[in-house]
Amino acid sequence: MSKIKFTLNGKECFAEEGEFLLGAAQKNGIEIPNLCNHPSVKIYGACGLCTVEVAGVPKLLRACSTKVTDGMVVNSETDRVKHSRKVALELLMSDHDGDCVGPCSLNCPAGTDCQGYVKAIAGGDYHRAVEIIKDKLPLPASIGRICPHPCEKKCRRQYVESPISIAALKAFAADRDLEENTYAAVPAESTGKKVSIIGGGPAGLTAAYYLALKGHAVTVYDAMPKMGGMLRYGIPAYRLPKSVLDAEIKLIGDAGVEYKNNVKIGRDVSFEEIKDSSDATIIAVGAWKSSSMRVAGEELDGVVGGIDFLRQVSLYNSGEGDAPVIGDRVVICGGGNTAMDACRTAVRLGAKEVSVVYRRTRAEMPAEIEEIEEAEEEGVIFRFLRNPAEFVGENGKLTAVKLQVMELGEPDASGRRSPVAVEGCFETLEADTVIEAIGQSLDFTGINGLEYNRRGNIVADEASFATSIEGVFAIGDATNRGAGIAIAAIGEANRAAAVIDSFLNGQMVSYKAPFVSERRLDNIDFSVYNKKDRVSIPKRSAEIRRNDFDAVNLELCEDAVKSEAARCLECGCHDYSDCRLIKTANLLPIEPARFDGKKNVHKTEQRLVSIERNNSKCILCSLCVRTCNEVAKKSILGLVGRGFDTVIKPEFHNDEIIVGCRDCHLCVDVCPTGALKLLK
Amino acid sequence: MKIVIGQGSCGLAAGAGKVFDAVSEELKKLNSDIVPGVVGCIGMCYLEPIVDIYDDNGALHRLVCVKPTDAPSIAAALCGDLDAVKSLEISPEDSSFLEKQYRIALRNCGIIDPCSIDAYISVGGYSSITKILSSMTPEAVIDEIKTSGLAGRGGAGFPTWFKWNAARQSVSDHKYMICNADEGDPGAFMDRAVIESDPHSLIEGMLIGAYAIGAEEMIVYVRAEYPLAVIRLKEAIKQARERGYLGKNILGSSFSCDMRIKMGAGAFVCGEETALIESLEGNRGMPRLKPPFPAQSGYKSEPSNINNVETFANIAWIIQNGGEKFAALGTPDSRGTKVFALTGKIKRGGLVEVPMGMTLRDVIFDIGGGLRDGREFKAVQLGGPSGGCIPASLIDTVIDYKKLGATGAIMGSGGMVVMDEGTCMVGMAKFFLDFTAKESCGKCVHCRIGTKRMQEILTRIVEGNGREGDIDLLLELCTAIKDGALCGLGQTAPNPVLTTIKYFRDEYEAHINDKKCPAHECAALLTYKIDADKCRGCTLCAKNCPVEAINGQLKAAHTIDTEKCIRCGQCVKLCKFGAISIE
Numbered sequence A: 001m002s003k004i005k006f007t008l009n010g011k012e013c014f015a016e017e018g019e020f021l022l023g024a025a026q027k028n029g030i031e032i033p034n035l036c037n038h039p040s041v042k043i044y045g046a047c048g049l050c051t052v053e054v055a056g057v058p059k060l061l062r063a064c065s066t067k068v069t070d071g072m073v074v075n076s077e078t079d080r081v082k083h084s085r086k087v088a089l090e091l092l093m094s095d096h097d098g099d100c101v102g103p104c105s106l107n108c109p110a111g112t113d114c115q116g117y118v119k120a121i122a123g124g125d126y127h128r129a130v131e132i133i134k135d136k137l138p139l140p141a142s143i144g145r146i147c148p149h150p151c152e153k154k155c156r157r158q159y160v161e162s163p164i165s166i167a168a169l170k171a172f173a174a175d176r177d178l179e180e181n182t183y184a185a186v187p188a189e190s191t192g193k194k195v196s197i198i199g200g201g202p203a204g205l206t207a208a209y210y211l212a213l214k215g216h217a218v219t220v221y222d223a224m225p226k227m228g229g230m231l232r233y234g235i236p237a238y239r240l241p242k243s244v245l246d247a248e249i250k251l252i253g254d255a256g257v258e259y260k261n262n263v264k265i266g267r268d269v270s271f272e273e274i275k276d277s278s279d280a281t282i283i284a285v286g287a288w289k290s291s292s293m294r295v296a297g298e299e300l301d302g303v304v305g306g307i308d309f310l311r312q313v314s315l316y317n318s319g320e321g322d323a324p325v326i327g328d329r330v331v332i333c334g335g336g337n338t339a340m341d342a343c344r345t346a347v348r349l350g351a352k353e354v355s356v357v358y359r360r361t362r363a364e365m366p367a368e369i370e371e372i373e374e375a376e377e378e379g380v381i382f383r384f385l386r387n388p389a390e391f392v393g394e395n396g397k398l399t400a401v402k403l404q405v406m407e408l409g410e411p412d413a414s415g416r417r418s419p420v421a422v423e424g425c426f427e428t429l430e431a432d433t434v435i436e437a438i439g440q441s442l443d444f445t446g447i448n449g450l451e452y453n454r455r456g457n458i459v460a461d462e463a464s465f466a467t468s469i470e471g472v473f474a475i476g477d478a479t480n481r482g483a484g485i486a487i488a489a490i491g492e493a494n495r496a497a498a499v500i501d502s503f504l505n506g507q508m509v510s511y512k513a514p515f516v517s518e519r520r521l522d523n524i525d526f527s528v529y530n531k532k533d534r535v536s537i538p539k540r541s542a543e544i545r546r547n548d549f550d551a552v553n554l555e556l557c558e559d560a561v562k563s564e565a566a567r568c569l570e571c572g573c574h575d576y577s578d579c580r581l582i583k584t585a586n587l588l589p590i591e592p593a594r595f596d597g598k599k600n601v602h603k604t605e606q607r608l609v610s611i612e613r614n615n616s617k618c619i620l621c622s623l624c625v626r627t628c629n630e631v632a633k634k635s636i637l638g639l640v641g642r643g644f645d646t647v648i649k650p651e652f653h654n655d656e657i658i659v660g661c662r663d664c665h666l667c668v669d670v671c672p673t674g675a676l677k678l679l680k
Numbered sequence B: 001m002k003i004v005i006g007q008g009s010c011g012l013a014a015g016a017g018k019v020f021d022a023v024s025e026e027l028k029k030l031n032s033d034i035v036p037g038v039v040g041c042i043g044m045c046y047l048e049p050i051v052d053i054y055d056d057n058g059a060l061h062r063l064v065c066v067k068p069t070d071a072p073s074i075a076a077a078l079c080g081d082l083d084a085v086k087s088l089e090i091s092p093e094d095s096s097f098l099e100k101q102y103r104i105a106l107r108n109c110g111i112i113d114p115c116s117i118d119a120y121i122s123v124g125g126y127s128s129i130t131k132i133l134s135s136m137t138p139e140a141v142i143d144e145i146k147t148s149g150l151a152g153r154g155g156a157g158f159p160t161w162f163k164w165n166a167a168r169q170s171v172s173d174h175k176y177m178i179c180n181a182d183e184g185d186p187g188a189f190m191d192r193a194v195i196e197s198d199p200h201s202l203i204e205g206m207l208i209g210a211y212a213i214g215a216e217e218m219i220v221y222v223r224a225e226y227p228l229a230v231i232r233l234k235e236a237i238k239q240a241r242e243r244g245y246l247g248k249n250i251l252g253s254s255f256s257c258d259m260r261i262k263m264g265a266g267a268f269v270c271g272e273e274t275a276l277i278e279s280l281e282g283n284r285g286m287p288r289l290k291p292p293f294p295a296q297s298g299y300k301s302e303p304s305n306i307n308n309v310e311t312f313a314n315i316a317w318i319i320q321n322g323g324e325k326f327a328a329l330g331t332p333d334s335r336g337t338k339v340f341a342l343t344g345k346i347k348r349g350g351l352v353e354v355p356m357g358m359t360l361r362d363v364i365f366d367i368g369g370g371l372r373d374g375r376e377f378k379a380v381q382l383g384g385p386s387g388g389c390i391p392a393s394l395i396d397t398v399i400d401y402k403k404l405g406a407t408g409a410i411m412g413s414g415g416m417v418v419m420d421e422g423t424c425m426v427g428m429a430k431f432f433l434d435f436t437a438k439e440s441c442g443k444c445v446h447c448r449i450g451t452k453r454m455q456e457i458l459t460r461i462v463e464g465n466g467r468e469g470d471i472d473l474l475l476e477l478c479t480a481i482k483d484g485a486l487c488g489l490g491q492t493a494p495n496p497v498l499t500t501i502k503y504f505r506d507e508y509e510a511h512i513n514d515k516k517c518p519a520h521e522c523a524a525l526l527t528y529k530i531d532a533d534k535c536r537g538c539t540l541c542a543k544n545c546p547v548e549a550i551n552g553q554l555k556a557a558h559t560i561d562t563e564k565c566i567r568c569g570q571c572v573k574l575c576k577f578g579a580i581s582i583e
Helices: A023-029 A079-094 A103-107 A113-122 A125-135 A140-146 A150-154 A166-179 A202-213 A242-254 A271-276 A307-315 A337-348 A369-377 A487-504 A558-565 A580-585 A623-631 A653-659 A666-670 B009-014 B016-029 B068-078 B082-088 B090-100 B117-122 B127-135 B138-148 B158-169 B190-197 B198-212 B227-242 B273-280 B309-321 B325-329 B360-368 B400-406 B425-439 B450-462 B470-484 B488-492 B495-513 B539-544 B570-574
Strands: A002-006 A009-014 A051-054 A074-075 A193-200 A219-223 A257-261 A280-283 A303-305 A328-335 A351-357 A383-384 A386-394 A395-410 A417-430 A433-437 A470-472 A604-608 A610-612 A635-641 A647-650 A677-678 B001-008 B037-039 B053-055 B060-063 B177-182 B217-223 B258-264 B304-308 B337-344 B350-355 B376-381 B389-391 B414-418 B528-529 B580-581
Touching: A002 A023, A009 A023, A009 B309, A051 A079, A074 A653, A079 A580, A079 B450, A079 B470, A103 A113, A103 A150, A113 A166, A113 A558, A125 A166, A140 A166, A140 A242, A140 A487, A150 A166, A166 A242, A166 A558, A193 A202, A202 A219, A202 A242, A242 A257, A257 B177, A280 A487, A303 A307, A307 A337, A307 A433, A328 A337, A328 A417, A337 A369, A337 A433, A351 A386, A369 A383, A386 A647, A395 A433, A417 B037, A470 A487, A470 B414, A604 B309, A623 A635, A623 A666, A647 A653, A666 A677, B001 B009, B001 B016, B009 B016, B009 B190, B009 B227, B009 B414, B016 B068, B053 B082, B060 B068, B060 B082, B068 B082, B068 B337, B090 B304, B117 B198, B117 B227, B127 B198, B127 B309, B127 B376, B138 B309, B138 B325, B138 B337, B158 B198, B158 B304, B177 B198, B177 B273, B177 B309, B190 B198, B190 B227, B190 B309, B198 B304, B198 B309, B217 B227, B217 B273, B227 B258, B258 B273, B273 B304, B304 B309, B309 B325, B337 B360, B350 B360, B360 B376, B360 B414, B376 B425, B376 B495, B389 B495, B400 B425, B425 B450, B425 B488, B450 B470, B450 B495, B470 B488, B470 B495, B539 B570, B570 B580
Parallel strands: A002 A074, A193 A219, A193 A280, A219 A257, A280 A470, A303 A433, A328 A351, A328 A433, A351 A383, B001 B037, B177 B217, B177 B304, B217 B258, B337 B414
Antiparallel strands: A002 A009, A051 A074, A386 A395, A395 A417, A604 A610, A610 A677, A635 A647, B001 B053, B053 B060, B337 B350, B376 B389, B376 B414, B528 B580
16 A cells, blocks of 8 residues: 545545545544444545535546545635535434424523533432533522523423423422532633623622633623622522622632722722733622603602612621611602612511502513512512603602503514503592612713713623623623623623633634524424423512512422423433534535425334434434444334335334344444434 | 238237227138238337238228227138228328338337237348458447447437447456447437347347447336336247347347346436446446446446437447448438327327438428317427427427527437417426426435425416516425536436526516416316306206305306415306307
C-alpha cells in the first residue's frame, strides 16, 4: 500500500491506495457528514449526506463509496453539495416523528431539562434532580415556588387528564437538597478574568453563578440591602419565604461569587469605574419603576406604585423599614401578577376592603389563575369592566376613585376583545389607598453611550446580549421588551454567561437555538395511557393565611411527589444527547417545515428480546438490518414494503424469526438516532 | 393458401384466441386440411385481431379487427373466395403504417411462428452464431458491434461494445450474460413483443454476446407479468437446447453456454441493473452503489453484462448483415433503428421501428396517423417515468439520443405517450410521480422521501390547494433528487416535472394562482354550470345527479350547487340540450 495525495476543501491530504474518501477525509481531520456508514458493515449509500464534488466529474459522488485516486480534487462544502445535503436533511426530518426534548423543556424559557429531573424525582434521587436543574437554573427552590411554569402549559400529560405538577416537584427536590447533601458544582480553575454584574436579581445571580463556575472572578453590585432583586423585593413572602431565597443566594456565593450590596451606580460608584476595572460587565438591573396610569390625581397622597408598595412591605417584613399606611379601603388597578401580589399583600396588612379594578373581565386577566383564585378566597373583591378615570382627593389626600364603566368591543389583532368606555357611565369607589399595578419600567439612566429603545429599555442583541458599549452586556427586565417572568430572565442569563465566557476567551460565539424535532399532536395516541389525577398541593386555609406572610403552600409528602413524577410521559428522546441525526441536522440551517407532509407514524413496540423499536423515528439507514445480517449473522431484521412506506421489521413480516435474536444489542449500538432503545 | 393469426398479448387481448378457435372450427367443418398458423405481433396493435392470408400466389391479404363471427367468411376465402373477406381487408391508409418503418429488432415479429425454431432458422436464424463460432474471435465480434454503433436500447443508451469489452477484459472463470426483460415503463411493450414474437432472436443475440465476453451462463430476468413471453421463451430455450444451440460445445465448438429464466416479482426498480442483480441473487430489489460496475463485479460478484431485450434483438442481424449496414442507418450520434411504443391519444397505437434521424412528426403523424378524433396534438411523453415531455412546438425534433436529450426528455426505452389538448400537464407529471414514488425501493433518502414530497405538492396543486412558491419548491426538489438519488430511478424521477414546468409553466400557474385547470381535467378545479337559456327544465340531470346537487322545477331552468357538486360529469353526458358547461 502506498500513500496517495489528494486535495480536500483546498487542503492537501493523504490516503492509502484503494481507500474510500469518507474514511480518508476523517483521517485528515475533515468530517464529511453521513448517517448510514459504519466500519463494521458494507458500504450502503442510502443517506446521501456524504456527497462531494470531484473536479472533472459532473455528478455529485458519495464519499462513502468513492475511492481516492492520486491527485483527486474534492470539495465537500460547495454550494451544490450543501444544497443537496440540506434538502436530504430536511427530507429526513420531515419524516422523523419524534421529540428530541419534551415540550416542557422547549417551552421553558431557560430550557431546563424538566423530563430529566422529573424522572430523577420519580426515582427519589433529588440530588441528581437538582444537579440536572442547576445546569440551567441556580435558584430551583425559589423558582419552583413562584414560576408561572410555562413547562406545565405544554405538558402533554394534559391530553390524558392534566399536566404534571413540574414546578412543585422542582421545589420539593430543591428543598430536600437544601436540607442535606446539598449539590455544589465545582468551579473551574481561575481564568484571571473579572466580571462585574450590576443587579443581583434572578438574571444577575444566574449569570454570576455560571460565569463563576467557568472560573471567572465575579462581583455582583446591588443597590438594595440584600441580593435577590424582585424575588426578594417584588414577590411577597407568602409565595416565596425569604429563608429559601437566602439559602440559594448563599450557595451562589459559595460558588465564588462576591456580593456588594447597598451600592448604587452613579451614587456610590460610577458605571465607568466598574466597566473599566472589568473584563466584562453585565447590566441586570431589572425594571423598578412603576408605570404611571396617566390619570388625574396621581400625585395625591395615597396613590402608590405596585412594585414600590411590594418593596416597602418586603423591607418592613425583614425589619428594614416601616409598614406602609394603607387604611381600610384599598383599590388595586390592574389584572396582572403584580396586582395579585399587591391585593393579597394589602389583605395581609389588615385592609378591610380590598378591590381589584380591571378594565376587562376575569377571562382576560393576565394573572395566573391560581393567583386569582387564591385572592378571591382571601376576600379580594374584583371589579371588572371598570377603569380609573380620576383619583379624587381632599387636601392632597386620596378619598375615592372615579371609575369609568367599560364594555368589551370587537376583538383586536391579538384576538382579545378590547374594552370600550360606556359613554357617560361612571361610578365612584371610596378609597384610602390606590395601588397602580399596570406595569413597570427601567429606572437606570445616564450611562454614556448606552443605547435605549423607544420603550426606554436597554438595547441588547438577542443572540449575544451585547449592548452598544464594547464589553458591556445586558439581560433581563432592563432590556429590549422589558419586564417578563423570572425564568425568562434566568434563561437569558444562562445563555449570556456562555456567550460572555466565549467573549472572555477571545472568540465571542452568539447563542443559537438548536434545531430540534417535535412531534405533531395529531400524531400521538393519548388513549393508550391510563388516567391518573394530578397531585393537589395542600394549602393553608384562606381564613388563616390571610392574616400573615407565611407560605400559602404546604409541603407535599414524598410518596405523592414520586407518584406525581411517575406520571411523566417521557416525551423527549432517550437518545437526544447522542443522536447523530440531530447533530447532523444542526450543521446547516434547515427548514423541514417546507416539506411538511405525511409522516410515517408507528406504535412503539418491543420487538426483540430487550429492545424497543420506534419506527416513527427510524431513518431507514438500515444499519440495524445490516449489522444483524453481516456482524451478528442473524438476519432477523429486514426492509418491508416499498417507497415511502418502507419499514424495518422482522424479515418477511415473520415475527417468529425473533426467537433467533441473541440479544446482542449491536443494532442498538449502531442506530444513529433514537429508533432503538435498550430496555435494561 | 395459408393463414396465420397474430397472437401476441395484444392480439389475444383483442380476441385473437377466439378468432383462431372459430376459424379452426370452420375449417374442420369444411374438411379443409388448412391449419391456421400462429405468429406474434406485427405492431399494429390498434387493428388486432389481425389475420394474414397468403394466397396461392404468395400475395398477402391482411384482415384486421377480425371477430370470431368472421370465421365463415375467412374459411370461404381460404377455399378460394377471397371476395368474402374484402370488407375485412386493411385499408391502404392503415397499410402505410409499415411503409416508413425499418424493422431490424422486430424483423420477424408478426411474420414467423414464435414457437418454431425451424421458422426462425428458415429466415436465416442462428446463421450468425454459426458464423461467429466458425470464423470470428470474440474480439472480432466486439469490433463488429463497435462498427455498428449500437447503443443500449433499455434507456441509458450506453455503447454496447464498450460494456461487452469491459466484461471481456474482466478476468474470471465465471461470467454472466444477463438480459434485462423487466420492462416496467408504463407505455412500453417492445421487449414483450420481441420475446412473444421472436424469442430465438433474443437467444441468438445473447449467445453472441456471451461468446464475446466469455460467459457460460445466460439469465433472462423477465417480469412475472409477462406470462406468455415466459412460456414462449421457455419453449424456445428447450428447442435451442435440443438443436445444440445451447449447452455444451455449441455446434461442435469449444464454446459452451446455457440459459435460464428468472422471473421478477414486479418491482419497477429491478429494471435498474444493480437492483436486478440483487433480485437475481435472491435479495430485496434495491440498487447497489456503482462502482464497482457489473462488468467488474456483478451477479455473484462475477463479471456480468446486462443488456435489454431490444438491444439483443439487433445483434444477430448486425452479425449477419455487417456493422456497417447498421451504422449506415440513423445519425452520427445514434446509429441504427429504434422501436417505439405508440400509446395515448394517437390514432394508430402500436409498435413501430424506425431508423434514427426521423423526426417525431414522422413517427406520430405519418406512421401513427396523428391524433384520434381530430384532436389537437399537445405533447408527447418520451421515456416513461424517467423521461420528459416534448411540446407540440418541438414536434420536428430529430430522433437521436443527443437531440432528444437536449429537450429535457430522453430516448428511454421508447415509450411514446401522445397527449392532446385535453391532457392536463400537471396531472400528467403527477401520474408519473405517483408511479415513481410508489416504485421507489425506499433505500435512499432523496428518492424515498423526495419523490413522496413532490407527489404531495403536485397533488395539492391539482386539487386546488397549490401555494405560492410551490413551483420553486418543486424545482428545488428536482435538483436535489437528481443530484442525490442513488440510482437511475430516483435521478430521473424529476424529469416529467422538470419538462412540464419548462414547457407548460403557465398551466402550473393557472392551477396555483387562478385555481383553474386549463385542460379541464382536474376535477377539483372544475365548475359545472347550467346555461339558463338552453335549459328546458327536463329534470333529467337533477334526477340522475348522484349527490342531488342540481335544483330546479319542471320546465324551469335548473342550477347546480357547486358546493355539493362532485364533478362527476354525469349531467353533461345526459343533457340533451348542451346546456351544461364546464369551466
